[in-house]
Amino acid sequence: MNVETTAPADSADAGTPAHLDPTAVTRWLEPAEQHAWRTFITGVTALFERLDRELREQHDVSLAEHEIMVRLSEAPRRSVRMAELAASVSHSRSRTTHTVARMERDGIVARVACPSDGRGVMAVLTDAGWERLVSAxxxxxRGVRAHLVDVCDPADLLALGRVFDAVHEANTVPGHLD
Amino acid sequence: MNVETTAPADSADAGTPAHLDPTAVTRWLEPAEQHAWRTFITGVTALFERLDRELREQHDVSLAEHEIMVRLSEAPRRSVRMAELAASVSHSRSRTTHTVARMERDGIVARVACPSDGRGVMAVLTDAGWERLVSAxxxxxRGVRAHLVDVCDPADLLALGRVFDAVHEANTVPGHLD
DNA sequence: GTCTGAAAGTTGACCGTTCAATAACCTACC
DNA sequence: GGTAGGTTATTGAACGGTCAACTTTCAGAC
Known part of the structure; x- marks a missing residue:
């Protein structure tokens, strides 16, 4: 009765390209893999939800906005081109436009024309934005520590870093957002 | 210039409760921790986005809907109470109501009154839903393999499972959704 | 029985994201 | 120097999710 778990066929599968080939035999997830995937997807959902809520309640900033502020704070003039900003947080350009527009209304970022490219717009972290970032x-x-870092083995956390370096590598097929 | 990275104080912090205490000294993330966290959050974003897109394009089902179908498929009469369903996928009750309503319109689940509890509603996977689940x-x-499992070390994947078991454990403070 | 408090589920308004279309601009070729 | 094709950023409609209010039902006290 379990579609995802069962491993109906362990047939060779020798040399079949990948997830794109509709004729390929599907290699189902092993129980341990499946468990890992399932707790992962629900755990991440709960974790992000919680961090987002804490930021919103205490600082009136979403997790996505915080990420953007962090990127801006690290850039040369605390400013980053919109496209680069979008790429660096793995959001679509459109989403970034909307988010930055809200942040601008809120006074935590400003938008200025890019000097070197007439199409470009640079998002700049304002002083108020900086203040907000520091306290947020x-x-x-603390949330990341309390809900993730401190509840697991440091070695496992490093493994998590390696995993997502690899995922990032494999998933950087340019042209898949927006 | 980097708020998130710097570790301005490594002061004892002996015995301070947690992330709730506003007077506590904030212990910043070590570079390795910070790197792990950053690639993690963007990597997860990109990964979920991609799996969701693949399911939508090829089977007209979202990742969230697929998760719900999986849970239903494993239950005794392919049916689960709404609240339990919501908890098992870490979504709010409200979100689950909306999602299931859409799925019902789509013919892949049905809603029936719970025999043992007059307040209860059971979501049931229809035959059409089962078909859809099998192909999706x-x-x-394949997507999970291609974009996650097969791109990283099996041992690291197990570590990921352990991490999110711990996160789930720590994060199951009942009453934090809806 | 009925009253009180809690839980299950739904609803509709609001907010944030996606998607497709669009305007403005850059590059390069001729 | 004009035009074709690509890139940057934005826009508004449609969609999905959150939030707070609400209805119905259950469980226990009395």
Whole structure:
């Protein structure tokens, strides 16, 4: 009765390309793999939801907005081109436009024309934005520790870093957002 | 210039409760921790987005809907109470209501009154839903393999499972959704 | 029985994201 | 120097999710 778990066929599958080939035999997930995937997807959902809620309640900033502020804070003039900003947080350009528009209304970022490219727009972290980032980061980092870092083995956390380096590598097929 | 990275104070922090105490000294993330967290959050975003897109394009089902179908498929009469369903996928009750309503319109689930509890509603996977699940699961599992499982070390994947078991444990503070 | 408090589920308004279309601009070729 | 094709960013409609209010039902006290 379990579609996802069962491993009906373990047939060779020798040399079949990948997930694109509709004639390929599907290699189902092993029980351990399946467990990992399932707790992963629900765990991530709960974790993000919680971090987002904590930031919103205590600093009136979403997790996505916080991420954007962090990127801006690290850039040369605290400013980053919209497209680069979108790519660096793995959001679509459109989403980034909307988010930055809200942040601008809120006074935590400003938008200025890009000097070197007439099409370009640079998002800049304002002083108010900087203040907000500084205080929000306390909440954020404590949350990340309390709900993730401190509840697991440091070695496992490093493994998590390796996993997502690899995922990032494999998933950087340019042209898949927006 | 980097708020999130710097570790301005490594002061004892002996015995301070947690992320709730506003007077506590914030222990910033180590570079390796910060790197792990950053690639993690963007990697997960990209990964979920991609799996969701593949399911939508090829089977007209979202990742969230697929998760719900999987849970239903494994239950005794392919039916689960709404609240339990919501908890098992870490979504709010409200979200589950809306999602199931759409799925019902689509003919892949049905809603029936719960015999043992007059307040209760059971979501049931229809035959059409079962068919849809079976074919969608091929796409899903291949995607999970291609974009996650097969790109990283098996041992690291197990570590990921352990991490999110712990996260789930720590994060199951009942009453934090809806 | 009925009253009180809690839980299950739904609803509709609001907010954030996606999607497709569009305008503005850059590059390069001729 | 004009035009073709690609890139950047934005826009508004449609969609999905959250939030707070609400209805119905259950369980226990009395």
């Amino acid at each position: 980061s306390h909440t954020h980092v | 699961s091929h796409t899903h599992v």
